[in-house]
Amino acid sequence: MIKKIISFIxxxxxxxxxxxxxxxxxxxxxxxxxxxxxxxxxxxxxxxxILKFSLLQVDLSKAKNILVLGLxxxxxLKTIRKDFNYAGNITVVDFDPVIIDIAEKEFGITNDEKxxxxxxxxxDFIRNTNESFNLIIIDLFIDNEIPKKxxxxxxxxxxxKNTALDGYIIFNTLCKPFTDIKPIEDKLRKxxxxxxxxxxxxxxxxxxxxxxxxx
Ligand SMILES: C[S@@+](CC[C@H](N)C(=O)[O-])C[C@H]1O[C@@H](n2cnc3c(N)ncnc32)[C@H](O)[C@@H]1O
Numbered sequence: 537m538i539k540k541i542i543s544f545i546x547x548x549x550x551x552x553x554x555x556x557x558x559x560x561x562x563x564x565x566x567x568x569x570x571x572x573x574x575x576x577x578x579x580x581x582x583x584x585x586i587l588k589f590s591l592l593q594v595d596l597s598k599a600k601n602i603l604v605l606g607l608x609x610x611x612x613l614k615t616i617r618k619d620f621n622y623a624g625n626i627t628v629v630d631f632d633p634v635i636i637d638i639a640e641k642e643f644g645i646t647n648d649e650k651x652x653x654x655x656x657x658x659x660d661f662i663r664n665t666n667e668s669f670n671l672i673i674i675d676l677f678i679d680n681e682i683p684k685k686x687x688x689x690x691x692x693x694x695x696x697k698n699t700a701l702d703g704y705i706i707f708n709t710l711c712k713p714f715t716d717i718k719p720i721e722d723k724l725r726k727x728x729x730x731x732x733x734x735x736x737x738x739x740x741x742x743x744x745x746x747x748x749x750x751x
Contacts, residue, residue: 554634558679562642569642571609576680579609579643582738586708587612587675590743591620593732594704599670600624603698605658606675607635610645625650627667631657659685662694670703682715692723699748707744711736717744 547565554560561572571579599622604612607630616622628651630636636655639645647653654661658676672695676686685691699705709715717733724731724746731746
């Protein structure tokens with residue numbers, strides 16, 4: 537409690553080292569805790585606003601099964617549950633045990649009846665699952681970079697395969713540094729999927745939102 541009060545006067549920052557994500561910073565500011573890396577916000581700051589903006593573009597009314605690739609501090613889970621009143625299943629995948637520990641201890645994100653947290657590489661997970669999801673959120677970063685394998689057609693083939701009919705894909709990327717998503721756009725077009733791209737969301741990010749419409 538005393539830390540929360542001090543955070544209204546000075547930001548309090550704690551650093552945690554991770555093999556996968558480098559130095560992670562937990563900053564308490566004005567009573568709220570944010571998760572950052574050296575060059576970007578991971579959770580509860582602008583990232584949470586970008587994903588909320590993205591969620592407002594999709595229809596979750598019939599959704600029962602959501603996949604989130606990239607846990608961070610789990611801010612999008614709080615948005616989905618609280619702001620969108622979603623009570624269905626959420627599976628979250630992250631390959632960093634340090635992140636999973638932070639999400640639990642600092643932000644109270646744990647496994648429950650409707651939430652499954654899986655420690656795995658996202659590429660391996662999507663390759664090996666047969667589940668169908670009404671929404672897949674791809675929010676995979678190492679600091680301010682998207683791992684190259686996430687941009688490969690093989691990954692997107694699996695993503696599309698696991699998206700339910702009339703389901704959605706939200707892909708959070710960056711305008712700066714520039715992320716080339718043209719090959720992904722080509723793949724989506726070839727497969728007949730509708731998509732939109734929103735640029736400079738929160739002044740920095742580029743978000744691709746696709747819909748697997750029934751034909
Ligand atoms: C921006 S954070 C996710 C934020 C989160 N969606 C939220 O709402 O708070 C990006 C996450 O991607 C994870 N990540 C990066 N590459 C990954 C991979 N290949 N497989 C699984 N997780 C990965 C990182 O460990 C990090 O936790």
